[in-house]
Amino acid sequence: MKTIVTKSYDEMSKTSADFFESEIRNNPEIVIGLATGSTPVGTYKELVRRHMEKGLDFSRVKSFNLDEYLGLSGDNPNSYRHFMNEQLFNHINIDKNNTHVPEGLTEDPKAYGEKYDQMITESGGIRIQLLGIGSNGHIAFNEPDDELPLGTGLVELSEQTIEDNARFFQSIDQVPTQAISMGMGSIMKAEKIIILASGEGKAEVISKLLNSGKVTSRIPATFLLLHPDVTLICDEEAYSGVSR
Secondary structure, three states, X not given: OEEEEEOOHHHHHHHHXXXXXXXXXXXXXXXXXXXXXXXXXXXXXXXXXXXXXXXXXXXXXXXXXXEEEOOOOOOOOOOHHHHHHHHOHHHOOOOHHHEEOOOOOOOOHHHHHHHHHHHHHHOOOOOEEEEOOOXXXXXXXXXXXXXXXXXXXXXXXXXXHHHHHHXXXXXXXXXXOEEEEOOHHHHHOOOEEEEEEXXXXXXXXXXXXXXXXXXXXXXXXXXXXXXXXXXXXXXXXXXXXHHO
């Protein structure tokens, strides 16, 4: 795992966008993996700027998102489809038919998850995957547990994740307790992975990730240490636990 430490969140976001811009310009028909949450917002803002000011072309790009809350439709303001439209897709020239976010209203999560993974395979696989990291070490919605799922499917959200995500809802009671999420096996198939971390709240988990020297399902992000091409981009606050 390569590590890039930036002085600020903005610098982290621009560095992340550099990777994606380079890959898109190198292959205009690239398949990219995208994440939601507050951390990648700056990256998306920067990609929108580069589209508008530098002509970064998304017209032939395909995208697959990591996850979606179970029970939320794509037009729900708290859904990840809505988030992606608002933060990125509505502001670039990507074909919405080429953007894929798991279906939160699926009645058969297992069958749908298998179909989602097959869609990724049939597209040629994800070239570059963007990730955040939860304060408990989760990747996508793969929560700390004795076992981790390989493929996309139904997952139960931990109390910590529900509490962390409550800030996006009017009350914690409105936060869904289940989601459709790529499994660790699906994520690890990406050719290149960019993982972002920002703020003092991520310092402890980044320290565990980089200092433990172990892979454990209790910190799902540690499985990324087994991947041949992962770059962690974090600001100084998120890296502060490592430097101490």
